[in-house]
Amino acid sequence: MTCVPSVSSCPTASTPQSWARPSTPASSPWKKPSTSQDGEPVSTHSHEPDEPRSTPSADPADGAHTPTDSAGQAWAGRDLKPNPFSGDSGLADPALLEAMNLVAQAPLDPAAHQRVVQALSGARLYAPIVPMVVDQEVGANGLMADNSSEMAMVRLQAEDGRECTPGFSGIPPLTAWHADARPVPIESERLVLGAIEAESQLVVLDPGAETSFLLRRPAMFAFVQSQPWTPSWADAEVAQRLRAIAESFPWLARLGVSPGSSSVHLGGPELGITLGVETEVPPEEVRRFQETVAGDEDLVAKIDSLAIRLVEV
Numbered sequence: 001m002t003c004v005p006s007v008s009s010c011p012t013a014s015t016p017q018s019w020a021r022p023s024t025p026a027s028s029p030w031k032k033p034s035t036s037q038d039g040e041p042v043s044t045h046s047h048e049p050d051e052p053r054s055t056p057s058a059d060p061a062d063g064a065h066t067p068t069d070s071a072g073q074a075w076a077g078r079d080l081k082p083n084p085f086s087g088d089s090g091l092a093d094p095a096l097l098e099a100m101n102l103v104a105q106a107p108l109d110p111a112a113h114q115r116v117v118q119a120l121s122g123a124r125l126y127a128p129i130v131p132m133v134v135d136q137e138v139g140a141n142g143l144m145a146d147n148s149s150e151m152a153m154v155r156l157q158a159e160d161g162r163e164c165t166p167g168f169s170g171i172p173p174l175t176a177w178h179a180d181a182r183p184v185p186i187e188s189e190r191l192v193l194g195a196i197e198a199e200s201q202l203v204v205l206d207p208g209a210e211t212s213f214l215l216r217r218p219a220m221f222a223f224v225q226s227q228p229w230t231p232s233w234a235d236a237e238v239a240q241r242l243r244a245i246a247e248s249f250p251w252l253a254r255l256g257v258s259p260g261s262s263s264v265h266l267g268g269p270e271l272g273i274t275l276g277v278e279t280e281v282p283p284e285e286v287r288r289f290q291e292t293v294a295g296d297e298d299l300v301a302k303i304d305s306l307a308i309r310l311v312e313v
Helices: 094-105 110-120 171-177 188-197 217-224 236-246 283-294 297-302
Strands: 003-009 055-058 065-068 124-138 144-158 163-167 182-187 202-205 213-216 252-259 271-277 306-312
Touching: 094 110, 094 213, 110 213, 110 217, 124 163, 124 171, 124 188, 144 202, 163 188, 171 182, 182 188, 188 202, 188 217, 202 217, 213 217, 217 297, 236 252, 236 271, 236 283, 236 297, 271 283, 283 306
Parallel strands: 163 202, 271 306
Antiparallel strands: 003 144, 055 065, 124 144, 124 182, 144 163, 202 213, 252 271
């Protein structure tokens, strides 16, 4: 699966020219960014919650001074929670980094894929936020001037049109990918849940890095629900269900499943299905097999994407 960068407002953003680095040419796996206007559940605190900027305010009832915020609203009665990222070093979680390194070395090991998802639980990630102008006008000098801008989360877009949300294990890989992006810390669960709510079916960790990892739709849903997950190409239930479907097609002599690509941790179809045939099969029969698989709700829930190949046996 080849993908292309896109951006979404939380309030707003601009994106890099490739998923690897802003200077990557258009021929790279990630092309131009696009923008969507959905909000992101990310923290943008500019100061610690336990260190409010306050101004004295007179209480007309007793004349006492009550601490207030810069808008004149009293701090009294508010539930101010501590910043969970206070003192964060900005470096990757060691367990997550180790898991991503392992899957990069053994991309066809299903256990390595599972370790990444397990290591994500409770991990802090960084969302890339960049400024984007939302209002401009021509000034008295005849030059274009920015009236206002917002901050938005960078998003990516797969070649099949699906939106992909980037997340970074630490600040160094984020700034290497997009030097102008602001790293906003966010819990991994919130980032993945936000991606799902924004109808993004993919999350890519550390895009452009040697240890990049693609979290696909089935893994995303299992992760936010704290459910176990197995890649479809290693899932015995998926293979069993596909073979049951194959029994309805007399021309199908054999069915095999495998990873959809040799770099399935980075992209490409998730699942490869090999159909062994003894004679030439009409295209409409292959299409009917595809439609049967696509109509099976259990398989749809477990398979992100697939590629079918016919071989003579």
